Amino acid sequence: MEKFQEALLAWYRENPRSLPWRGEKDPYRILVAEVLLQQTRTAQAIPYYYRFLARFPTLKALREASLEEVLKAWQGAGYYRRALHLHRLAQEVEALPRSYAELLKLPGLGPYTAAAVASLAFGERVAAVDGNVRRVLSRVFALENPAPRLLRNLAQGLLPQGEAPGEWNQVLMDLGATVCLPRRPFCSECPVAPLCQGRADPGRYPGARRRNVREEALAALVLWGREGVYLERLEGRFAGLYGVPLFPQEELSRRVRSFGVNPRFAGEVRHTLTHRRLRVEVYVAPWDGEGAASRREQLVDPGEKPLPKLMEKVLRQAQAFLAHEGILPFPHAKAHGVKPFEPG
DNA sequence: AACGCGGGGCG
DNA sequence: CGCCCAGCGTT
Structure with a gap:
């Protein structure tokens, strides 16, 4: 597996994505970005990220605002419970807790967001599994319908020792977002294609989720x-x-x-x-x-x-x-x- | 495990 | 059109 990690890290160094929250150190700003990104494409989240933080630059500013003001700043971003949860969270804690386990207790933070904040803001060695990582790992290991638990274990096992966990989490997400696309992935550009068990049929992994409109x-x-x-x-x-x-x-x-x-x-x-x-x-x-x-x-x-x-x-x-x-x-x-x- | 919850972009 | 996106909370 060392080859897998080295190949990905080398690729990442050559193909970094430039995003407003990339390199951000303020845990609050990281939190806002990650919550905005829940089920939301990065391109769509970016303007709301700027608007929301301009309006509420700190956890304290968010805490002192009314819910209606917060929703107004969130207007158009969708999934409005996220704004409600952020506002409630600001009332509940003076400062953001620094561990995955504590973050997970906050309203609106599930396994992904807690792991993202813990690793990116506080350097905790915990794997963040979002839709990108799910897709990447499903293909690498040829899994049609992997359970969340299995994915977390796989991702956790892949965390390199010497590397900053937050960086590594972003490596996998970036690969999923730019190369290992849902449809028509760029396998010829993929640094880990030789190791990918699902390369022959990327459309099969992971399998489609049924939905009922x-x-x-x-x-x-x-x-x-x-x-x-x-x-x-x-x-x-x-x-x-x-x-x-x-x-x-x-x-x-x-x-x-x-x-x-x-x-x-x-x-x-x-x-x-x-x-x-x-x-x-x-x-x-x-x-x-x-x-x-x-x-x-x-x-x-x-x-x-x-x-x-x-x-x-x-x-x-x-x-x-x-x-x-x-x-x-x-x-x-x-x-x-x-x-x-x-x-x- | 299944469902409700926004909005947008892409083929 | 259908599909999917840096998911979470409830049942």
Whole structure:
């Protein structure tokens, strides 16, 4: 196995990736990067990394912020529980613990993130197994569906003695991210191709995970007034963020009745999540909150609240419709720009 | 072990 | 379109 490690380390020295958090020493900044990278491509994480750290440069700054401010900084990055967990974590500890075992106890840190922070920030000899490492090891050892436990043991056994553990973890991840790609890997460029047991059929290792994408028919109700749009705090999906009322399409008539409005159809919006395909009918109605005094204060400028992308699409659609009708749009208009309304 | 949870880029 | 991404928490 020494040959394996030497070949990879030599390759890494010649092909380093330049990333904003590469070489970072501050454990907090490493943590933010690793949490952002959970199920998120590096290219997508980078702008959020800068924005979040500019807003909350230290654990203390994060601790003293409100959850809503934190979610606002996270807006657009997805998997918003990550932001919630980071905020909660900041309340729980004065400083980040320095061991894998302690890090693993923190909210939002699982085996991968705890290992990444422990090795990168504190030099602990612990292997970090992410999707890249899973794929690399599955191919090297020709494993179609390796258990997480097995992968951790394999990765742990590969940690070189003389090398900084954090560096080594990045070596494997970099190989997976740039050479050992999910589809059409560059085996001819791979430093460990001669040792790879799965080289003959890389598409077979690891095997595909089955997924079940279901469709959902929803409706959104955009109630707008001079002071803004009626927003509520969302629960369940997008919990903690804000949005207009969103519900199964078949509940439309009931919800319309309960609000006492007479809405018009403003078009349709599609939004895809990993496991869901959402088709949202957008309805708009003028509203001043009459007959619902407690709701009146919920008429706000959506630009001030953390919104999921889906809600941005819904508002944009509503706005385009209103503009097309020659109706003065709500304050949100300037923030996002108006696309022409396209019927159907 | 299976599922819910965003958003985006690629072939 | 389907696939997958520097995963985690819950059941």
